[in-house]
Amino acid sequence: MSGNLRSVYLKLVLTTFFWGGTFVAARLAVKEAPPFFSASSRFSIAGICLIALTAWYAAKEGKPFPVPKNVRELALLFSLGVTGIFCYNAVFFTGLKLTTATSGALIVAINPLLTAVLSALWLRERVTPTQAVGLLVSLLGVAVVISKGSWAVLANFAFNKGDLIMLGAPLCWALYSILGKKALATFTPLAATAYAALFGTMLLVPAALVEHAVAGGPIPSFTLVGWLAILQLALLGTVVGFVWWYQGVGRIGASRAAVFVNLVPFFGALQAALFLGERVVLPQLVGGMLVVAGVYLGSRIKVQPDGKDPQRVPGDGVGNTVAGAGQGEAKA
Template sequence: MTGNLRSVYLKLVLTTFFWGGTFVAARLAVKEAPPFFAATCRFTVAATCLIALTAWYASKEGKSFPVPAGGRQLALLFSLGVTGIFCYNAVFFTGLKLTTATSGALIVAINPLLTAVLSALWLRERVNLTQGVGLLVSLLGVSVVISKGSWAVLAGFAFNKGDLIMLGAPLCWALYSILGKKALASFTPLAATAYAALFGTMLLFPAALLEHAVLGGPWPSFSWIGWLAILQLALLGTVVGFVWWYQGVGQIGAARAAVFVNLVPFFGALQAALLLGERVVLPQFLGGVLVVAGVYCGSRGNAKGQAVREPEGRGAQREAVPDHVETRI
């Protein structure tokens, strides 16, 4: 293995480590502030950095800042902000206020396969048998996680409210990913994400004001631990994670990079145990194994079912984007 390849693999592993850490960071943030306030703080920082990066890359290549060409492109980019930033983070932060970081990481791990299924329904993409089996196995794993292995919980539908809310996160992300595929026909991944973060922040800010008006009391604030959590979410979990992920995809291809996503629930549970003192009970462990196994199975099926072109040079950035494996922002 060459030094360059080792560097790529290390960045991909660190990226999934950062993504796993977002569940812990969000859990810490919502202990000190309401969900919409925490989400607004996160994306005010992230959107500023992403827009600056987009402008820097554009000037580096001698181009102007990418601007939507007409109302249709603008509406598409706005829809990314609605689904991937506003709606996703609404359920992400609200769910993690009511459940554990471990459960959240294991539930959201089903993201890629749910995206594949919705793509099949919406974009008429074919779901092969391996993907179908992988989805069923992952769904079984999620059921075990949210029920804590209790048949009584399943029969009585007595689930933790946070777990049920977290189920909305993969759905929001799947919709964002499908819309993102259309946006990538006109914009680079970085530019599309920057616009999504910008529009999402514009929606989160008034939601935070409304949240404060309803809850009352003093304006929320963070301790230094809370601000560290926000900076982890914004800088490591969003900006650095995004850049490193697409660098890896651009150098080793989408199919090979996709395998690293399976590390996210493991890193999420590990950091939750070390930093929050959460304990992984046997049903969560078994459910997590089923979720990861299903995602891995479905990802392998996707890799075999399509030809993945390796990008050549900077101009191939869009071709490097994986169909059913997405960044977490």
């Protein structure tokens, strides 16, 4: 293996490590500040960086900053901000305020397969028998995780509220990914993500103000630990993770890079144990293994006969990169 290829694989592993860490960072952030304040802090920083990167890449290629040409394109980009940034992070931060980072990472790991199912319903894409089996296995794993392996919990619907809220995250991400496929017909992944972050932040900030007005009390703030968590979410989990992920996709292809996303729940549980002292119990271990096995089974993609690698690119599972499941080549 060449040194350049080793560097690509290392960056992909580190990216999934950063994405796994977002569950821990979000858990730390919402211990100090409300969910919408935490989310708006994250994407205010990430949005500025993503817009700056988009402008830099455009200038580097001698092109103007990409702007929507009509109301339809503007509405499409706005819908990315609504689904993938605002809604996703609303349930992400709220859920992690009420459940563990480990459970959150395991539940959200079902993102790619739920996206495939909704794509079949909305875009009329074909769901293979293997994908269907993978989805069922993953759903079984999620059921084990949220029920803590207890039949009584399932029978009495005595679920943890945070786990139930986290179930909304894969749905938001699936909608975001499907809309992202349409956006990639006009915008690069970086540009689409920058706009999603911009519009998402424009919605998150007013929500944070309403959140504070309802709750009352002093203006929310973070300690050093809280700000480090926000910076991890914004810079490592969003900006660096995005750039490194698409560098990897460009170098080895989407189907090969997609395998690495299965490391996210593992790294999430590992960092939760190291930094939060969370203990992985047997039902989480079994459920997590079923989720990862199902995602791996359902996400296996064959290279097309013409040698092209289909661009089914998973996102970070935390709503950080757009257009995650885009297909075809994006235009500048």
